[in-house]
Amino acid sequence: MTSELLGQALVEEATKKSGLIWVRGPAGPARALWHVWHDGAACLVGDGPGEQPLPALTAGADAEVTVRSKDKGGRLVSWTARVVEPAPGSPAWEAAVAELKGKRLNAPDGEAMTERWARECRVLRLEPTGARSPLPDGSLAQAPLPSPATTRQPAPAALPRLLLKRRGRGGGRP
Incomplete structure (x- = not known):
């Protein structure tokens, strides 16, 4: 029991x-995906214009998730997840989107991105199965x-000349 909780x-x-x-x-290779952790699952958005691809992730299927260390970049843990696709507008979808939109960088449509996600993208939850x-090695x-x-x-041919000119003006960084 203790090892399950620690896991x-x-x-x-x-x-x-x-x-x-x-x-x-x-099926297919592993892909690096940005996500947010919310309510016991990794939440993803993708498969739409300007968003990350989510190939071979279908609702009800299992997926293998490998997590790397933020400090060193090495693998920390691999876990099995059940892929869940909440319906757009459902409470689970709204909660996931509220977390995702705060972490989405450089969205082309700003505040309108949630409507675009509902129309054109998929929001997924990767829920740990415990395995x-x-x-x-x-x-x-x-x-x-x-x-x-x-x-x-x-x-560009002029780039080396431009870089050298900038350094020669004093006050710039070496």
């Missing part, structure tokens, strides 16, 4: 403090998923 406390505290969780649905997975590193996003483009 629940570990899942809750680690998930609350972590900004990202890694979630693997019944925890043992942490693996080795690395789980994988190649990045295909994406249209880019991280590197050629530097």
Whole structure:
């Protein structure tokens, strides 16, 4: 009994403090997703324009959640969750959205985002089932998923000259 309570406390505290969780649905690779912890579950919003993808997460299915340390980035705990999708406008949906909207950064539509979430997105609750997975001994590193996003483009030809000019003006940082 005590180990169950300690396990629940570990899942809750680690998930609350972590900004990202890694979630693997019944099929496909794990994805890093932002979330909030509310009322005993990790709450997510996504699958709409401008929001994170929530692939392979279907209501009633199980998902594996891996939580990392906010300080060191290492895995702390892996737990099994039941995916629940509250109906838009229901008390559970409203409570989850109230928490999520406070943590959503750079929303394109500001206060109107909750109406957009009700129309175009999915709000999910990942409720712990009580089962925890043992942490693996080795690395789980994988190649990045295909994406249209880019991280590197050629530097403009004038950039080195602009950077050197800025440093030479005194008063700037070295």
